[in-house]
Amino acid sequence: xxxxxxxxxxxxxxxxxxxxxxxxxxxxxxxxxxxxxxxxxxxxxxxxxxxxxxxxxxxxxxxxxxxxxxxx
Numbered sequence: 001x002x003x004x005x006x007x008x009x010x011x012x013x014x015x016x017x018x019x020x021x022x023x024x025x026x027x028x029x030x031x032x033x034x035x036x037x038x039x040x041x042x043x044x045x046x047x048x049x050x051x052x053x054x055x056x057x058x059x060x061x062x063x064x065x066x067x068x069x070x071x072x
Contacts, residue, residue: 030053034046 030046030049034043034050037043037046
């Protein structure tokens with residue numbers, strides 16, 4: 001009986017961060033977006049963001065949040 005050699009698919013490289021920069025959405029008014037969108041998922045996400053949005057007095061940023069800081 002002849003045996004056929006088994007071929008395995010090549011292992012893919014593990015996923016990693018993309019070199020492509022993310023778009024800057026800092027100027028998006030989420031309140032206007034929530035009021036004007038007719039997309040069900042986008043509307044729910046915008047509403048959730050608005051419900052959990054801290055007031056300017058409560059908003060904080062931590063040193064650990066910076067892009068150059070790596071947590072170990």
